[in-house]
Amino acid sequence: MKKILITGKLHQVALDNLAAQPDLEIDYRPDPPREELLSIVGEFDCIISRSETDIDKELIDKASKLSVIARAAVGIGNIDVDYATQKGILVFNTPAKNTNSAAELTLMLMLSAMRKLVPAHKSMEADQWNRHKFTGTELLGKTIGIIGLGNVGHRVARFCNSFDCKVLAYDPYVSREYCSGHNAEQVTFDRLIAESDLITIHTPKNKETVNMVGDKEIAQMKKGVILINAARGGLFNEEAMVRGLESGKIAAIGLDTWDVEPVKEHPLKNRDNVVMTPHIGASTQEAQYRIGDTVTKETIKALRGEIVSTPVNLPDVHAFENPEAQVYASLAAKLGSFTRQYIGVGFSPQKVEFCYRGDLNQGDWSLIRLSYLKELLQGTAEATVSYVNVLQIAEARGLKIIERADRDFTDYESAIRIILSGDNQQIAIGGTVLGRQRGRLSYLNGFVFEVEPQGRILAVENRDLPGVIGHIGTVLGRNGVNIQQFELSRNVKGGEAMALVLVDEPINTRVMDELKQHNSILQVKVIEL
Known part of the structure; x- marks a missing residue:
């Protein structure tokens, strides 16, 4: 007998669906007090929640039998999905019903x-x-x-x-x-x-x-x-x-x-x-019926070990046993986040190419591809972008995905390069892993670097003329911004150059404007990783 705790108000169809299952026991408690919830949650195999219930680390630790968290809506801000994933708990939601x-x-x-x-x-x-x-x-x-x-x-x-x-x-x-x-x-x-x-x-x-x-x-x-x-x-x-x-x-x-x-x-x-109106976008009988009907039918499938339609997480992500795949996937996620912030608004991606060098030409590296796309598309769809649904979201957005070997783009033994193309626009970003555990951003639009993709990075594009480095250092120093690492790369003497500057403090609009005042600086962007 599986036990389900419902902590939010649901349409009657939801209760009827669950009541028709003889192997399920239902406890319907809309909006229970926090202390009450913590005291009883250890009895249940599944929680069906609305936004009012915070399913955080404290609650998950108390829920020793929990295997499924069902969200009766699209948003999952009230659920610690990462911790649920670590615990092997499936999280799914019900998008597009309202x-x-x-x-x-x-x-x-x-x-x-x-x-x-x-x-x-x-x-x-x-x-x-x-x-x-x-x-x-x-x-x-x-x-x-x-x-x-x-x-x-x-x-x-x-x-x-x-x-x-x-x-x-x-x-x-x-x-x-x-x-x-x-x-x-x-x-x-x-x-x-x-x-x-x-x-x-x-x-x-x-x-x-x-x-x-x-x-x-x-x-x-x-x-x-x-x-x-x-x-x-x-x-x-x-x-x-x-x-x-x-x-x-x-x-x-x-x-x-x-x-x-x-x-x-x-x-x-x-x-x-x-x-x-008081946030009534989903407040129709039809929408509430669809949400209640869907979340309970999917819950029944989940508790019986069947595949659900809209999983948010991938509890068995650790099943990718290749440790090199995992560290490259972590790097790819950073590169995806960097790309999303770097392209900003006005870039409509149409094609993404994954180029692999060395050992990455062999084996199943799907986790690398999924990790990059998940971060690239994060926040771009109403549904939460996860490892499970990211390919569907990419397809819906018309994003063509290509994978190929590429032996020529770097001297590193193994590396990845990802080329994102849109309407007459393109960004190429690449990276490698040093010592089997240290991911590095090594390539950006033809410029070569060796930067750990973490923290706060100032990306400066400029003409390769004297005075730019001094200007950047002076502006940052005058505004109390400490430089952690300064990486400079150029394509040809007197051509264009790029600097990736890791800094310790936030970069506000005033600092950005001061940096742009130098005639040789073409573009300044701040990337948060």
Whole structure:
């Protein structure tokens, strides 16, 4: 008899599914107190959770029988997935079950903002009748900018096409063909900001997307623009939106998600041109049914040793017995993270080539490929990118994957080089392992290095002219930034050069601006590993 603890409210179909299984015992305790949970969790083989339950190291250590953690939603921020993996516990989630609900709410916010439904409703409650006061605008013929063309974003695009809108899409992690397939024109972030009548965002929340739209971006928008956020709180800077409303640049706003929830006092509240909802994107009977039905059916499969559809982790990752594969996989993950941060916005990957030298030409090195892709695509999809689903996500993004031998790109006995290509853009990054355990970044866009890929790295591209090294050192020293390692490489005398500078302290915007003031410096980026 397997025991399942349910710590969040689920649709009745979920309870019915589990009750129909004679070999399962169910304990349904929505939102139990923490101390109570810790005292009983050791009895259970499986936990089905919502976001309110923190499944951290302390709880996992108490759960001596636990083999499955099921998340009744897409987000897994409340689960220590890495520690669960170490303990051999399967974690899976239920993505894409509220996709339509979130997309429909987005459209509702659009229409409500454009047709001034909130103040019109309030006027009726006050026994007023003034039809001309609430003259709005139509979606027909408008240019809709969609930031993030994932599961929800592409459905919003479909809805907007039904209203005969022109749809612009910014998503640096999908191909042009993918956008065209959803009747959206792929554009740069700046063009979307400048040309859209209405902008809606559908991205994950991470350090690259928090405050993605602020004062600078709002200043570049059309006068009378409408902003919609039904994805994650904090993607649009809320203080900047207030200023945009008060200046008249922003005509209206629709918000379902907030930077801090629950929302109490807030400067966006009590405004006729702001449509507000309390994070109800998934709050439909249909979405809750799909989530409850799916999470319980997948739980039953997991407890019976069958393969689940949406695993988040890979509990048997240690089964890759080749220690060299593991250390190269760790290096590849670092290179993937470096690549993602280095390319930044505006790069739409279409092809990735994995080139192997030496011993890496033989055997199964799939863990290397998966590790790089997992970090490259991390934070680019609504679903959590894992070893298990990364190839599916890459395929959905139109990313072609090639593997081949390459004996000529380095003098190291064994090494990897990875070439990521997009629209007229390319980045080539490579590395090797020294002494069977020390991973090194050894190659970047034709420049040769030997840098341990960890910590904070300042990547500086410059013309090979006198004074650059001194300028970098002077600026960093003046701002109290200590240099841990300085690696310089050039392709030809008087041509171009690159420096990778490992530093101990954070690099703020002011320091970046000072570094760029030298005429020979072409580009400066900060990479956090």
